[in-house]
Amino acid sequence: MKVILICCLFLFAASHESDYQHLLHGILQGAELISPSFQLNCKISIPRFLEAYQFDETWESIISDAILYSEYCKFTSAKETLLQFKSSDSLMTKSFSKLSEAIASDRVVPSSNLNQYGVSIGAFLKPYFALASPTVLDFEFSGDISALTSGKYPTAIFHGLGDCCYYPGDIEFTDYIRKNVGTYTRCVEIGDGSATSWLEAFQSQANEGCEKIRADPEFANGLNVIGLSQGGLIARSIAEECGMPVHVLVTMGGPHMGVAAMPNCFNGFYCDIVNAAIDKDVYSSFCQNHLGPPGYFKDPYRYDAYLKNSNFLATLNNEKSLNTTYVTGMQNLDNLVLVKFTEDTIVDPPDSEWFGYFENDSHHLVPMNQTTDFHQNLIGLQQLYAQEKMHFIPIQGNHLQFTEAEFTQLVLPYLLQ
Ligand SMILES: *[C@@H]1O[C@H](CO)[C@@H](O)[C@H](O)[C@H]1NC(C)=O
Ligand SMILES: *[C@@H]1O[C@H](CO)[C@@H](O)[C@H](O)[C@H]1NC(C)=O
Ligand SMILES: *[C@@H]1O[C@H](CO)[C@@H](O)[C@H](O)[C@H]1NC(C)=O
Numbered sequence: 001m002k003v004i005l006i007c008c009l010f011l012f013a014a015s016h017e018s019d020y021q022h023l024l025h026g027i028l029q030g031a032e033l034i035s036p037s038f039q040l041n042c043k044i045s046i047p048r049f050l051e052a053y054q055f056d057e058t059w060e061s062i063i064s065d066a067i068l069y070s071e072y073c074k075f076t077s078a079k080e081t082l083l084q085f086k087s088s089d090s091l092m093t094k095s096f097s098k099l100s101e102a103i104a105s106d107r108v109v110p111s112s113n114l115n116q117y118g119v120s121i122g123a124f125l126k127p128y129f130a131l132a133s134p135t136v137l138d139f140e141f142s143g144d145i146s147a148l149t150s151g152k153y154p155t156a157i158f159h160g161l162g163d164c165c166y167y168p169g170d171i172e173f174t175d176y177i178r179k180n181v182g183t184y185t186r187c188v189e190i191g192d193g194s195a196t197s198w199l200e201a202f203q204s205q206a207n208e209g210c211e212k213i214r215a216d217p218e219f220a221n222g223l224n225v226i227g228l229s230q231g232g233l234i235a236r237s238i239a240e241e242c243g244m245p246v247h248v249l250v251t252m253g254g255p256h257m258g259v260a261a262m263p264n265c266f267n268g269f270y271c272d273i274v275n276a277a278i279d280k281d282v283y284s285s286f287c288q289n290h291l292g293p294p295g296y297f298k299d300p301y302r303y304d305a306y307l308k309n310s311n312f313l314a315t316l317n318n319e320k321s322l323n324t325t326y327v328t329g330m331q332n333l334d335n336l337v338l339v340k341f342t343e344d345t346i347v348d349p350p351d352s353e354w355f356g357y358f359e360n361d362s363h364h365l366v367p368m369n370q371t372t373d374f375h376q377n378l379i380g381l382q383q384l385y386a387q388e389k390m391h392f393i394p395i396q397g398n399h400l401q402f403t404e405a406e407f408t409q410l411v412l413p414y415l416l417q
Helices: 006-013 017-030 047-052 059-072 076-086 089-104 114-131 168-181 194-199 202-215 231-240 271-280 285-290 303-309 324-331 350-354 381-386 404-410
Strands: 155-158 185-187 223-228 246-252 335-341 390-395
Touching: 017 059, 017 114, 059 076, 059 089, 076 089, 076 114, 076 271, 089 114, 114 168, 155 168, 155 231, 168 185, 168 223, 168 404, 194 271, 202 231, 223 231, 231 246, 231 324, 271 285, 324 381, 335 350, 381 390, 390 404
Parallel strands: 155 185, 155 223, 223 246, 246 335, 335 390
Antiparallel strands: none
């Protein structure tokens, strides 16, 4: 890959080695891979730059230098993100060509203040860095499918962990639904998206989702809800806890019975703190009250701790006590469409996406119909199953790896009923 950074050659030529470090620092700040308030307080000399700066410098080598810089300054999460990003040729090619376009059209403006310039480059690249995370949707909509039959109901979409309604994949997915279902479609953002999905107690995220759905007059007469990854749990809470008339509930890789291992956080400056807190004790009140994913963590060997402390999932699943409102919400569904990614390495175990889980006190996996939850019919799944309203759809691939063609063939028909 050779994307020549022509615009910057003159700036670099007029600058010093330490200014180059300001550029790298700015990129990390702008992409929010380190806190915007971090001062430049560790100095690194990058000799390659001294030789190279008067010649062609490529975006790729700037990313490599940013990795060196992150490693040297112990920005662990930033380094991880950039490494993942750099390991994807297609992601780099796509993002750098978009960046070059943005510079050519003055949407990213070069500045002789290299820190400032770095910040604007970083802000532009942020969604592409995020795409390096396996929990962020990478969906491409070709845009040339002609609308099929129009659906009856509007659609609300909830994204997954570390994701954001304005990231490229989510924009394209929302456009795809808008075009192909043909009704009002909205990606419902909670807080500021990416950071909030990690840093807010899961029940609060669900409550905010509920308030936004209720406040939107377009949804007042009924809606369909699509939840991606952990957004699948928020989507289910709209039917159970929010009292909204949900017709079709679609979850793509939703951890309905919980996860036995926490996904790694790497694409935000808060990630080092998140990872450290989660490693310490997921069931601590700190984790439950200040972080999202611990709300659906279910350690099969600590079921009692889960029941006692789970901020969210044990309630949603009626495992703590039975709330008949939740059962009614589920039974009012016309269809419950559950997509499981067969090679999912993020949701552990992937069977959780089909309401299966580990048996109590073991790592023995059982399908939905052998779980205690199902036998006790805690949320009314027995009726939904008997009425053939539950649809178990496997998609081959890792977490959220689905194409437009797969969605069109396997899921879209339910949204048009
Ligand atoms: C059941 O859930 C509804 C909706 O979330 C709530 O208003 C109600 O207080 C709950 N009932 C009980 C007994 O917890
Ligand atoms: C799981 O096991 C714990 C004790 O090990 C017990 O207290 C709890 O009731 C069990 N839960 C279920 C759903 O079987
Ligand atoms: C339980 O589900 C599995 C597939 O998940 C199926 O093969 C089996 O027949 C089901 N058992 C009953 C009793 O329905």
